[in-house]
Amino acid sequence: MKNLLMILLAAGLSSQAPAHEGHDHGDENKTPQINGNAPQRLPDGTVFIPKSAQRGMAVLTQKAQSETLPQSLELPGRVIMDPHLGGRVQAMIPGRIEAAGPHGLPAAGSKVKKGDILAWVVPASGAIERSNQAALLAELRATQGLAEKRLARLKELADTVPRKDIDAAESEVLSLKGRIAAVGGGLSGREALVAPVGGVLAASNAVVGQVVEPKELIFEVIDPDSLHIEATAFDPVPLDQVAAATVAVAGRSVPLSFVGAPRRLREQALPLIFENHVAGAGLSLPLGQPVKVQVQLKSTLSGLPLPAAALTRNTANQVVVWVKTAPEQFAARAIRSEPLDGLRVLVTAGLQPGERVVVQGASLIAQIR
Numbered sequence: 001m002k003n004l005l006m007i008l009l010a011a012g013l014s015s016q017a018p019a020h021e022g023h024d025h026g027d028e029n030k031t032p033q034i035n036g037n038a039p040q041r042l043p044d045g046t047v048f049i050p051k052s053a054q055r056g057m058a059v060l061t062q063k064a065q066s067e068t069l070p071q072s073l074e075l076p077g078r079v080i081m082d083p084h085l086g087g088r089v090q091a092m093i094p095g096r097i098e099a100a101g102p103h104g105l106p107a108a109g110s111k112v113k114k115g116d117i118l119a120w121v122v123p124a125s126g127a128i129e130r131s132n133q134a135a136l137l138a139e140l141r142a143t144q145g146l147a148e149k150r151l152a153r154l155k156e157l158a159d160t161v162p163r164k165d166i167d168a169a170e171s172e173v174l175s176l177k178g179r180i181a182a183v184g185g186g187l188s189g190r191e192a193l194v195a196p197v198g199g200v201l202a203a204s205n206a207v208v209g210q211v212v213e214p215k216e217l218i219f220e221v222i223d224p225d226s227l228h229i230e231a232t233a234f235d236p237v238p239l240d241q242v243a244a245a246t247v248a249v250a251g252r253s254v255p256l257s258f259v260g261a262p263r264r265l266r267e268q269a270l271p272l273i274f275e276n277h278v279a280g281a282g283l284s285l286p287l288g289q290p291v292k293v294q295v296q297l298k299s300t301l302s303g304l305p306l307p308a309a310a311l312t313r314n315t316a317n318q319v320v321v322w323v324k325t326a327p328e329q330f331a332a333r334a335i336r337s338e339p340l341d342g343l344r345v346l347v348t349a350g351l352q353p354g355e356r357v358v359v360q361g362a363s364l365i366a367q368i369r
Contacts, residue, residue: 039368046331047322047368054328059361061324064304066353069346070243070296074339075272077231077247077293079285082275085223087196090215095121095191097210097218106219108204112195118219119206121191137183144176199223202287220287227281229256231272231293237261241297245274248292248342249284256293294342301338303346310359311337311345312366321351322358322365330358330365 039049049059098120099105105119106112151169154161193206203220212218229247245256256274274293285291306321314320320332335350351357358365 041368042329046325046329047365048329049365049368050328054361057361057364059365060359061356062306062310062359064306064347064351064353064355064357066302067305068300068302069305069340071299071301072339072341072346073233073237073295073297075231075233075293075295077229077274077291079287079289079291080228080230081202081220081287082223082226082228082282085197085226086199086202087221088217089118089193089195089219089221090217091121091191091193091212092214093121093123093191094213095123095211097206097208097212098122098190099208100192105206105208106201106204108201110201110204112198112201112221114195114198116195117192118195119193121193121212123190124211133183137180140176140180140183144173144180147173147176193218195219195221197221197223200283222282222287224282225277225279227254227256227276227284228259229274229276229291229293231274231295232269233272234269237270237272237295238297239272241299242272243296243298245293245295246341247285247294251343253341253343254281254284292342294339296341301346301348303338303348304351304353305340305344305346306337306357307359308343308345310357310362311335312362314366320366321347322362323351324356324358332366 037050039047039053041047049057097105100117100119112118147169151166151173154166154169158166199221200223201219202222203217205216206218229245231245239261242258244258246253247256248254254276256276259273259275261270261272272293272295310321311319312322314332314334318334319337320334322330323333325331333350333355335347337345337347340346
């Protein structure tokens with residue numbers, strides 16, 4: 001029994017003895033130990049995710065392929081009205097708003113046609129002003145009566161009175177009628193607020209009985225098939241190199257055509273105007289909505305296009321993508337990228353063609369600890 005214990009002790013010591021140089025057992029290169037069958041971050045920084053968890057996280061990958069695409073600039077912008085197909089309705093006189101029909105005032109979002117009367121503005125005047133106008137109207141009517149009687153007498157004496165006196169009396173009567181109509185219209189008339197163009201009401205600031213001032217904005221009409229974007233460039237932009245632009249709207253990229261740029265800075269920035277004329281373009285974004293405009297230049301740049309959703313940040317605040325290195329293993333790659341069209345980016349460094357990149361669920365993988 002004592003001999004057996006000595007043999008077992010010797011065998012244990014020999015198994016724990018370090019290997020000689022050149023005769024290692026491969027412990028230094030063994031793969032990280034995976035405990036259990038749950039998603040976990042391994043000691044080397046990679047992430048283990050079993051197939052069942054990948055399906056639950058809706059992880060999708062895409063093979064990165066190198067392409068040569070137009071270089072892009074990302075500029076802040078906002079939606080503005082198309083000056084050719086949109087219009088504003090403002091009051092010219094002070095007064096009170098009245099409905100133009102039995103259906104009341106049109107609400108924002110209503111469709112209107114060019115020439116439709118949207119509302120009435122009943123002029124507002126003081127008691128003294130109205131009394132002065134009424135007195136002037138009474139005086140003009142009395143003068144008109146005298147002028148008509150004088151004209152009648154001259155016509156009776158047409159054979160003895162020069163024709164020029166009769167013509168002058170007729171002109172005086174017509175002049176008085178016109179002045180009476182003008183003064184009477186000022187007392188009882190009202191201003192029609194007419195739609196300058198056809199389209200959709202983007203704004204309606206009218207309420208029945210509301211008192212408005214001259215130049216006050218009452219209605220705003222836009223064309224539902226026209227979209228204008230004003231991008232702001234704080235750095236110099238080669239205008240001769242601008243080819244087109246895109247803006248991301250509801251998960252899709254809307255193409256824009258470059259209209260031009262003024263030659264005057266506004267708030268130390270140069271505005272660039274873009275437009276789009278397709279069905280429903282003007283309804284995709286409301287007026288004043290801030291957007292990010294991806295301006296495409298004529299110069300090209302080589303890289304790997306990927307969806308913007310593939311990019312995340314690590315604990316060091318670096319922009320990374322997750323690459324599938326094994327069926328159940330993912331590794332982070334720090335990259336450099338350029339914007340493309342609002343939905344995609346162009347990876348210019350840190351990634352090799354042919355690698356499978358996570359394009360859906362990357363943010364969930366980054367949260368695994």
